[in-house]
Amino acid sequence: MEERFDDEWVTVTSWFQLVISTIFDNILNRKIPWPAVPEEMSPEAQDLIDRLLTEDPNQRLGARGASEDNNED
Secondary structure: OHHHHHHHHHHHHHHHHHHHHHHHHHHHOOOOOOOOOOOOOOHHHHHHHHHHOOOOOOOOOOOOOOOOOOOOO
């Protein structure tokens, strides 16, 4: 009976590693299935989210501090 539990443990831990690695790799490679933007979301809200999620940390909103002028663009 102990062998059966060992086999299940190996199966579950292998599956877990596969799933976690895939998720981690997707995050690193920005392969994230984002939901569609709701029609009721304002262009300003979309712009804010885009600027907060900019990949380059030097270009990301807030990269130059909390007092960053958001009207520079």
